[in-house]
Amino acid sequence: MxxxxxxxxxxxxxxxxxxxxxxxxxxxxxxxxxxxxxxxxxxxxxxxxxxxxxxGQSSARMEAMSAIMNAPDPNAQIDIAKRLRIEGPTMTRMVDTLSRDGLVAREQAPHDRRTNYLSITDEGLAALEQIFAVADPMRDRMFAGFSEAEIATLNEQLQLMLARLDEGLPAGEPE
Known part of the structure; x- marks a missing residue:
């Protein structure tokens, strides 16, 4: 160009x-x-x-398990899907697989049969630890030479862009 x-x-x-x-x-x-x-x-x-x-893992599994692990209690499946910005059916398929593999536990909410609460199992924590052992060196190489301040600035800017996208990019002047 x-x-x-x-x-x-x-x-x-x-x-x-x-x-x-x-x-x-x-x-x-x-x-x-x-x-x-x-x-x-x-x-x-x-x-x-x-x-x-x-x-035997993937970035999608890492994202889902990390979101479940870090979600505030009670961690409803629909809230996890929103946090990941994925559709409910996509989250259901992922939770089905993670649950079948023993990495995530699903419990029906006592007040609403349609709501499932999710938690990560000990096996899920072990899997995440393995995943991070793979991802951390890659992340370190990608950000080599960046200062903490540069990474913080990039994070702030990306969070602002994500917030605007989550709002649907409303018309008007950028902030």
Missing amino acids: SEDTTPPNPSADTGGSTFPVYREGGTTPAIRLSINLVLVARRWRALLDERLRTI
Whole structure:
């Protein structure tokens, strides 16, 4: 792509589209960032899944078990799904598998037959420990050379973007 010669957010400045810039082989910082966010997330997950397969695990299982482990009590299945930003049926399939493997326990809520509370089992904790033994060195290599302050800043910015996405990107001026 050609060198960036446009303002950081021309569509916000003009109410128009950045597509003419992109169509001509140009880009903007915002276009590059959104593309890079997607590529980094895809590549991280692919590499992590490749390595986790060797121990019979996956990044999806890691995310689900971690969310269950860290959820405030009572940890309703639907709340875990919302936290992971996945649909209920997807969460149900994941919990079915994790439960069958003895990694997660499912208990029906006493006040509502439709609600299940989830907890991680001792076997699940052991599996997460194995998963982290694989993921931690990868994470360390990915963030090598980043200062704690840089990582904190990136986290703050990503959390802001996630909050905006969770709101459905309402119309109006960015904060």
